[in-house]
Amino acid sequence: MKSKINNLLKLSAIFCVIIFLVLKYLKGSETLLDNWELITQAAGYSAILTLVYEKWIWRINPLIKIPKFKKEYGGLIKYEYNGIQGTKNIDIKISQTLTNVYVSIKSDEITSKSITSELVEENNKYVLYYTYITQPKSEFSDENPIQYGTCKVLVDDVKEFHGIYWTTSKTKGDIYFVENKKDSQAIFYRSTSFPK
Template sequence: MLIKISAWSTLIAYIVLVTLKKPNGGVGFISLIPEAVGIPPIPILIFDKWLWKWIPFIKMPKLKKEYKGLLKYNFGGEDLNKNIQVFIEQTFTNIKIKLKTNEVISNSIVAEIIEENGDFILYYNYITNPYSKYSDLNPIQIGTCRLDVSNPKKINGIYWTNRKTKGDIFLE
């Protein structure tokens, strides 16, 4: 998507420059290319960071920066709950997730929101970084999370890890 926006922005910038500067000959036209290429990154960065959130035909959910919620999981045959905080940094092209509990902080490695059967699903892989006093009982894990973000006010999903743990996530 950004490649298309970048290409069209460069073409439009080039046409505007040709119209305004009225170059003479082939060298004049060619000399405008570097100038045209240098203009689009600014509007593209503005679009990627902020503008996309205000365009009504872009259906991607606009997630809050912070959620609080509950992690329900099974450990040693016992069903347990843990309070969590989730922090999200979202642009049009990138999303980063940080989850905090009293024992660990996990950070996304890769993440993407996709449309799946009419719902918007956030998939991300993550690595946990346990606090030292919990690292023996709860060592570093790599996991995957699947969250339904169709309603950004109330997010639910599941996770599973390389240590064969799994659970449900409820965020508001």
């Protein structure tokens, strides 16, 4: 993430210089005070342009190779807790900017939201690491209390990918993401053939 922020700062500086030169050409400047006013205007416009780029425009930049997640996924959790195994269908929402990925997962019992995340390249593949906190519905809070967890997701293809997770209550399991929610029901039948 540090390299993404450094690249964003460099881009912001380039925007600032270009905007300053355009303003200088259009408005002209004769004194140091005039130049200072143009520099502050250029810095303000550059900050706005950089924020817009970081939030949306980076997605259309062909030079950026990081995975560009869809907004919504269907999914399945295969879990193990106290020797008991089970599965649960989930709805997944992902909000992504150039520097951050936010993951929200909802099941019939809980909602979980990411606290921190990092999308890194490992062995020429992208891996999303994130930590999260769960918020159970009140009727399930005794048997499934609030907990923290970590997830490691291997992103081979943004349409369908998988990962593993573990929590503070010693629950662990696999998590599967699929772009088309209708296909998420089929994951249950195919999940045994997914690579671990």
